Amino acid sequence: MVAHDTALPSTDLHHPLFSRFYAGVSRWMEAQGMAELRTELLAGLTGRVVEIGAGNGRNFAHYPSTVTEVLAVEPEPYLRTLAARAATTAPIPVTVVAGRAEQLPLPDRSADAAVLCLVLCSLPDRPAALTEARRVLRASGTLRFLEHTIAATPGLRVVQRAADATLWPRFAGGCHTATDPAAVIREAGFEITQLRPVRFPVTRWFTQPGTPHVLGRAAKLR
Numbered sequence: 001m002v003a004h005d006t007a008l009p010s011t012d013l014h015h016p017l018f019s020r021f022y023a024g025v026s027r028w029m030e031a032q033g034m035a036e037l038r039t040e041l042l043a044g045l046t047g048r049v050v051e052i053g054a055g056n057g058r059n060f061a062h063y064p065s066t067v068t069e070v071l072a073v074e075p076e077p078y079l080r081t082l083a084a085r086a087a088t089t090a091p092i093p094v095t096v097v098a099g100r101a102e103q104l105p106l107p108d109r110s111a112d113a114a115v116l117c118l119v120l121c122s123l124p125d126r127p128a129a130l131t132e133a134r135r136v137l138r139a140s141g142t143l144r145f146l147e148h149t150i151a152a153t154p155g156l157r158v159v160q161r162a163a164d165a166t167l168w169p170r171f172a173g174g175c176h177t178a179t180d181p182a183a184v185i186r187e188a189g190f191e192i193t194q195l196r197p198v199r200f201p202v203t204r205w206f207t208q209p210g211t212p213h214v215l216g217r218a219a220k221l222r
């Protein structure tokens with residue numbers, strides 16, 4: 001329940017329109033089933049957790065009581081302010097700090113878990129972010145992720161690539177939907193131990209580029 005906002009201008013990423021849009025839409029997402037997915041994402045975590053790209057702190061309420069501390073790293077100043085506010089009512093101690101996935105403000109092997117939730121899609125250098133996550137995790141550490149993924153069907157892949165090449169990243173804070181987080185996680189030196197395809201939003205009658213997701217767990221390879 002600790003909330004520190006130690007903004008370091010050099011790590012800030014300003015997305016004034018997207019951050020305000022996301023703060024609103026994330027409330028709707030919770031009601032559409034994202035709350036349950038967040039609980040599943042974080043279930044069973046213990047010890048010290050680093051949450052990378054914590055946004056406005058929607059995950060905080062879903063951490064189990066076995067987590068002793070969350071260091072929430074967020075580069076967008078408006079979202080970071082909201083996250084610091086959310087930290088004050090979290091069921092476990094959360095410290096919100098400025099920083100980027102590509103250069104985490106943590107020593108080597110200092111975290112029991114790293115959490116990536118709807119973040120990899122926005123990163124220009126996903127391998128660098130995963131190398132950092134690997135660096136800060138202990139040998140027994142776990143990576144939890146819930147991310148957009150490339151569609152299973154060729155038709156939707158075409159739509160995703162068209163969206164990624166045009167308007168989608170502009171309106172969604174740099175998000176690209178035709179990414180393969182599971183592949184990037186494996187290539188960065190993790191073994192995926194659980195992987196579940198997830199439709200979000202869950203509606204069956206409408207599929208859009210951002211619908212396919214994967215929810216999973218990964219362990220550090222030696």
Ligand SMILES: C[S@@+](CC[C@H](N)C(=O)[O-])C[C@H]1O[C@@H](n2cnc3c(N)ncnc32)[C@H](O)[C@@H]1O
Nearest residue numbers: 053054055058075076079100101117118119122
């Ligand atoms: C779609 S939001 C998801 C926020 C939050 N993880 C959640 O589950 O609601 C994407 C987040 O990634 C953050 N982000 C973008 N680039 C980043 C980077 N280089 N390092 C860390 N976070 C980044 C954004 O500021 C934003 O908070």
